[in-house]
Amino acid sequence: MAPDTKTSRLLTLAAEPAPPRTAVRTVEVVGLGYIGLPTAAMFASHGLQVIGVDINPATVATVNAGLSPIAEPDLPTYLATAVRDGQLVARATPAPADAFIIAVPTPYQEGHAADLSYIAAAARSIAPHLAPGNLVILESTSPPGTTRHLASRLMEARPDLSLDGADGRPALHVAYCPERVIPGRTMVELVTNSRVVGGLTPQAAELARDLYATFVSGDIAVTDTVTAELTKLAENSFRDVNIAFANELAGVAERLGADPWEVIALANRHPRVSILQPGPGVGGHCIAVDPWFIVEAAPDLARLVRTAREVNDAQPNRVVGAVTAAVAGLARPQIAALGLAFKADVDDLCDSPAVTVVERLAAALPTADIRAVEPHATALPEPLAGAAGVRLTGLDEALAGADLAVVLTDHSEFRAPAARAAIASAPAVVDTRGLLR
Numbered sequence: 001m002a003p004d005t006k007t008s009r010l011l012t013l014a015a016e017p018a019p020p021r022t023a024v025r026t027v028e029v030v031g032l033g034y035i036g037l038p039t040a041a042m043f044a045s046h047g048l049q050v051i052g053v054d055i056n057p058a059t060v061a062t063v064n065a066g067l068s069p070i071a072e073p074d075l076p077t078y079l080a081t082a083v084r085d086g087q088l089v090a091r092a093t094p095a096p097a098d099a100f101i102i103a104v105p106t107p108y109q110e111g112h113a114a115d116l117s118y119i120a121a122a123a124r125s126i127a128p129h130l131a132p133g134n135l136v137i138l139e140s141t142s143p144p145g146t147t148r149h150l151a152s153r154l155m156e157a158r159p160d161l162s163l164d165g166a167d168g169r170p171a172l173h174v175a176y177c178p179e180r181v182i183p184g185r186t187m188v189e190l191v192t193n194s195r196v197v198g199g200l201t202p203q204a205a206e207l208a209r210d211l212y213a214t215f216v217s218g219d220i221a222v223t224d225t226v227t228a229e230l231t232k233l234a235e236n237s238f239r240d241v242n243i244a245f246a247n248e249l250a251g252v253a254e255r256l257g258a259d260p261w262e263v264i265a266l267a268n269r270h271p272r273v274s275i276l277q278p279g280p281g282v283g284g285h286c287i288a289v290d291p292w293f294i295v296e297a298a299p300d301l302a303r304l305v306r307t308a309r310e311v312n313d314a315q316p317n318r319v320v321g322a323v324t325a326a327v328a329g330l331a332r333p334q335i336a337a338l339g340l341a342f343k344a345d346v347d348d349l350c351d352s353p354a355v356t357v358v359e360r361l362a363a364a365l366p367t368a369d370i371r372a373v374e375p376h377a378t379a380l381p382e383p384l385a386g387a388a389g390v391r392l393t394g395l396d397e398a399l400a401g402a403d404l405a406v407v408l409t410d411h412s413e414f415r416a417p418a419a420r421a422a423i424a425s426a427p428a429v430v431d432t433r434g435l436l437r
């Protein structure tokens with residue numbers, strides 16, 4: 001029997017997603033990189049009008065053509081649709097909006113102090129466009145206190161506004177919401193990951209939570225800004241400390257004649273133990289950077305965090321030491337260096353310890369012929385491009401006549417049975433990733 005009209009309407013209503021709680025209709029994302037662009041495309045695909053701002057004119061032009069300047073699965077589809085439907089427009093300069101999300105870089109400078117100049121520049125650029133009741137959210141990974149500092153700068157530029165509306169001036173709501181996605185799964189994790197939102201006021205936190213709830217299906221926890229800032233840094237520091245422990249343990253195991261990977265695999269059978277994997281060091285933009293922001297915030301207290309950074313940063317030299325010892329006495333060692341990316345199956349060669357190892361090997365062994373194999377690169381990265389004795393080759397060419405193979409990245413291409421067999425047949429192997437075990 002067909003349901004009556006009233007019941008049918010109720011069923012339809014029940015099946016419809018709840019309307020977004022946010023009052024934001026136009027959101028402006030400042031910084032269209034690995035974080036900002038997927039976020040902009042995601043908001044656009046959930047019915048918000050999105051303005052994307054980037055100081056790089058090439059990025060603006062590419063996005064407005066409906067194309068993605070970065071390699072990220074599914075992003076091109078989201079972008080093409082959002083731009084075609086007029087939901088997303090990129091600009092070189094800010095414009096008025098209901099909410100502003102800042103996703104600009106936060107690298108560290110000499111001495112590991114955070115470089116907050118990009119955030120300062122973004123604040124300067126949006127300040128003239130802010131209106132009463134606007135929401136400003138910082139997404140960049142930042143040292144504790146950065147959101148409050150950002151808010152102070154906005155208040156200096158806009159004395160007509162206040163942070164809480166308490167003194168009769170209309171409120172500008174300021175919050176912090178760090179990003180946790182992993183490149184390669186960004187469009188999935190943007191939706192499914194849980195988020196932490198810190199507000200300078202409870203109202204700012206709630207407004208930010210309601211905005212992200214337009215597409216986030218994970219939990220959105222609400223707290224203050226310093227807690228949210230420190231939470232993000234704690235996540236990556238936890239991994240850095242754990243990797244440093246694995247690296248230290250690997251050194252101890254090797255000295256004692258035990259297999260480090262077996263020790264870790266067996267220890268991880270304990271229900272409350274989860275040791276990460278050792279390797280040639282830690283790379284990428286997050287785990288090797290964020291712990292320094294904790295050290296900067298409390299240098300006298302963050303001793304373990306600092307030591308972990310130092311342990312992991314010392315790994316490339318340990319690998320170079322093992323390789324140079326193994327080829328000592330050879331007049332012109334032939335070395336196959338396998339992998340330049342900072343981790344398996346990515347094309348990111350920036351801040352990669354594998355690149356550091358090859359660079360230092362070339363300096364330590366000036367007569368060596370170093371054949372670097374990186375399936376995800378078509379040219380050597382900058383620090384190696386001019387290095388004498390280093391060339392980019394395929395795996396077979398690298399291994400032909402090699403005196404030693406050093407495994408630096410455990411790409412799938414190297415894990416294939418035929419590749420593993422070929423690598424294992426090299427006269428000597430320094431396996432920093434446990435690829436052959």
Ligand SMILES: NC(=O)c1ccc[n+]([C@@H]2O[C@H](COP(=O)([O-])OP(=O)(O)OC[C@H]3O[C@@H](n4cnc5c(N)ncnc54)[C@H](O)[C@@H]3O)[C@@H](O)[C@H]2O)c1
Pocket residue numbers: 030031032033034035036053054055056059103104105106118121122125139140141142179180181182183285286
């Ligand atoms: N990439 C990641 O996997 C990841 C993960 C979590 C957190 N984060 C954090 O997110 C933040 C952004 O990182 P990213 O990887 O997206 O950086 P990115 O370098 O890929 O992109 C940053 C973009 O900001 C633009 N930009 C710089 N200054 C600007 C300004 N004043 N106005 C407008 N645009 C400006 C740049 O041109 C660039 O396109 C950083 O704090 C990073 O630590 C990154």
